[in-house]
Amino acid sequence: MSPALLHFFEWLNGTPLAEAIRLSTWWYPILEAVHSLGVIVVLGSIWMLDLRLLGVGMRSRRVSEIAGRLLPWTWSGFGVQALSGSLLLVSEATRLYSIPYFWIKLVLLALAAVNALVFHLGVYRGVGGWDEAPATPFAAKVAGAVSLTLWVGVVAAGRAIGYVT
């Protein structure tokens, strides 16, 4: 990593906000608890769409219905995760900088975003043609499988951060 990035993380670590979170008895555990429960909302909503795309769950519902009704939950959950995650990051930025799992998690998150974007701009544009079909097109199955796997990786890497002392 570049020295500039390290300096940025050290600067984050030294901000009054980081200091305040570290000094408080409750902020860190509360943020961690929120971040841990929030993942259920994010995964719960994303995985349901992934299962439908793979043709192994909620086959009776239209794909667009599941996507439309659950995406608001994905986004709200993601908002909570981004906010709690950013505060956790700031509070121990210097430590996180040195932990490979942290960077692996960020890369996996970026890949998950790319996968979702490719899906929405690609095969999902023609969802009208396969919306009600229990069996989905190959590209949709791939998107579902990739999403499922990447999110397993995000959670695994995220939890692994906590095990590094």
Add this chain to the structure above:
Amino acid sequence: MAAPFEWIRSSRVAVPVIEIIHLLAVALAIGTIMVIDLSVLGLAVRRQAVPRIARELAPWTRAGFGVVFATGILLFSAEAAKMSSKPIFWAKLVLLAGAVAFHLTAHRDLVLPANPLDSARARWTAAASLALWFAVAFGGKAIGLL
């Protein structure tokens, strides 16, 4: 019986790996229940579809819980003495027992096709289910924090 538990205790990676599998299975089990409950509350999939999606998601909920319980027992076995001394661990187990009992009774009836979902009773059942499962998950997290 003792050999795998011995391995879990002595291995550096066993507990983290089993715990990560535990967390992922929790997300699957509670995630599927959450989608059903949110749908009953009118906040996700159409309410009329609830009995159907409940049937379609049940195998995933069961698979999730199967893995949750198996990995949970392994995790407990690896740290039985430490766990037994933590009140929060016992609080989580009591909450879990309550949530499981609720799931197999009131919640099972809730998703029956004949059950009227457009009622205050149905909405309270769904809300209670959500609250119970997130409380269990919070209890699990709190074991590590306290």
